[in-house]
Amino acid sequence: MTISSVSSLFKFIEEFFRITWLSVSSRKFYQDLYKKYKGYGFKYITMAITITSVIYALFIFDSITMIRYYLVNSGIESNPIEYILKQWPEIKYDGKEISLENDEPVIINTINGKVAIAIDYANKLSISQRQAIPVILQKTQLIMNFVKPSDSSSKPHEMSVGYGQIFGTEPSEITQFSLKAALLDILQPLGFIALLLIIPILLAIRFVIHILGSLFSMVLLFGVLWWLNLNPTIQSVSRVVLFTSGAAEIISPLLLIFAPSLLILASLIEYWAIILAVYSLSSLNKNN
Numbered sequence: 001m002t003i004s005s006v007s008s009l010f011k012f013i014e015e016f017f018r019i020t021w022l023s024v025s026s027r028k029f030y031q032d033l034y035k036k037y038k039g040y041g042f043k044y045i046t047m048a049i050t051i052t053s054v055i056y057a058l059f060i061f062d063s064i065t066m067i068r069y070y071l072v073n074s075g076i077e078s079n080p081i082e083y084i085l086k087q088w089p090e091i092k093y094d095g096k097e098i099s100l101e102n103d104e105p106v107i108i109n110t111i112n113g114k115v116a117i118a119i120d121y122a123n124k125l126s127i128s129q130r131q132a133i134p135v136i137l138q139k140t141q142l143i144m145n146f147v148k149p150s151d152s153s154s155k156p157h158e159m160s161v162g163y164g165q166i167f168g169t170e171p172s173e174i175t176q177f178s179l180k181a182a183l184l185d186i187l188q189p190l191g192f193i194a195l196l197l198i199i200p201i202l203l204a205i206r207f208v209i210h211i212l213g214s215l216f217s218m219v220l221l222f223g224v225l226w227w228l229n230l231n232p233t234i235q236s237v238s239r240v241v242l243f244t245s246g247a248a249e250i251i252s253p254l255l256l257i258f259a260p261s262l263l264i265l266a267s268l269i270e271y272w273a274i275i276l277a278v279y280s281l282s283s284l285n286k287n288n
Contacts (some may be wrong), residue, residue, distance in 0.1 A: 016047055024247045024273050030280035033243060034236050041242030046203075048249040049210060053203040055253040061195045068187045071180060083111040088176040089119065095169045097121075097139050142166065210245070217241045217274070228282055240281070244273035 022029040070081035087108045092099045100106065103122035110116045118125060119137045130136055136143045141160045166182055167174060218234075218241050225232035248270035255263045 016044075019044070019243075020048070020246050020250060023243050024269060024276065027276060027280040027283070030240060030243075030277040031284055034230075034240060034281055034284070037239060038235075039239060040235050041239035044246060045210060045242040045249070046207060048246045049206050050203055052249055052253045053199055053206055055257075057195055057199045057202060059253070059257055060198075061190075061192070064187055064190050068184070071184050071187070074180075078111060080111045084108055084116055085176040085180060088179060091119065091137075091174040093163065093167055093174050094171050096164070098137060098163065098174065099139075210249070214238075214241050214245065217244075221278070224278060225281060228284075230281060230284060240277050241274075244277050245270055247273060 019029075067081060070076065070079050073079070074082050076082075089100060089106055098119075098121050100119065100121060103124070105122075105124050106119040107115055108117040108119070115133050117135045117137070118130070118133045120130075121137065121139045123138060125133075125136070130143075131145065134145055136145070141162050143160050166186070167178075172178065218237050221241055222232050222234075222237045225237065248266040251269060252263070252266040255266055
């Protein structure tokens with residue numbers, strides 16, 4: 001890579017973050033964005049999602065590396081993974097579903113006393129309790145909650161996995177030893193090459209989810225701008241909506257990793273950007 005190309009890259013990154021700052025601080029920015037900019041805003045939001053996807057992927061890779069290290073080196077003093085495994089009850093698995101002798105939920109804590117896993121095959125935990133637990137084993141599936149919501153009424157981002165994908169379809173007992181072996185089988189192949197392959201897949205999935213999640217805001221803004229006689233187009237409306245979400249997209253992984261209890265700030269930043277955009281564009285109507 002030449003010096004000029006490195007310089008161009010830094011200028012591009014500098015311009016990206018300058019625009020992101022303007023999206024939450026400048027009224028004139030949205031007026032210029034609406035009247036003078038071209039395109040749908042896909043290039044900008046793709047850049048934002050690419051940055052955060054790399055951050056998420058590196059965080060996941062670091063977590064996997066740490067878990068794998070503790071699984072292999074079980075004799076380490078104050079081993080957090082071993083501490084969790086020692087609390088693991090014997091679970092019966094028939095190839096599709098799990099069961100325990102007692103149908104009361106089993107709560108497994110981390111070495112710091114926080115709830116890490118709940119085994120709730122009888123589905124006795126309330127919705128609010130389930131939302132606050134990172135990993136839950138239900139009767140037919142394992143659920144992972146990635147974000148602790150800011151209030152009990154919101155739904156966390158979650159992913160479910162069938163037990164057949166983890167333990168196969170043969171009946172067995174899931175003990176701390178078989179669980180450890182299964183985890184090692186899953187995590188051992190996940191190296192840096194796998195990380196590089198995961199990033200574009202993660203980017204594509206998150207891009208589609210982001211666009212679909214923005215459709216309602218686009219329709220709503222189109223209606224507001226039409227009512228204000230500002231002659232909105234699909235391009236201009238999508239551009240404004242996607243730029244309002246950029247700052248929140250950038251800050252979300254940092255809050256999730258370093259201050260998950262403050263994750264609501266990302267939503268507040270996006271709401272503020274939307275309010276700023278609508279206020280700015282409504283001023284255009286007054287000027288005309």
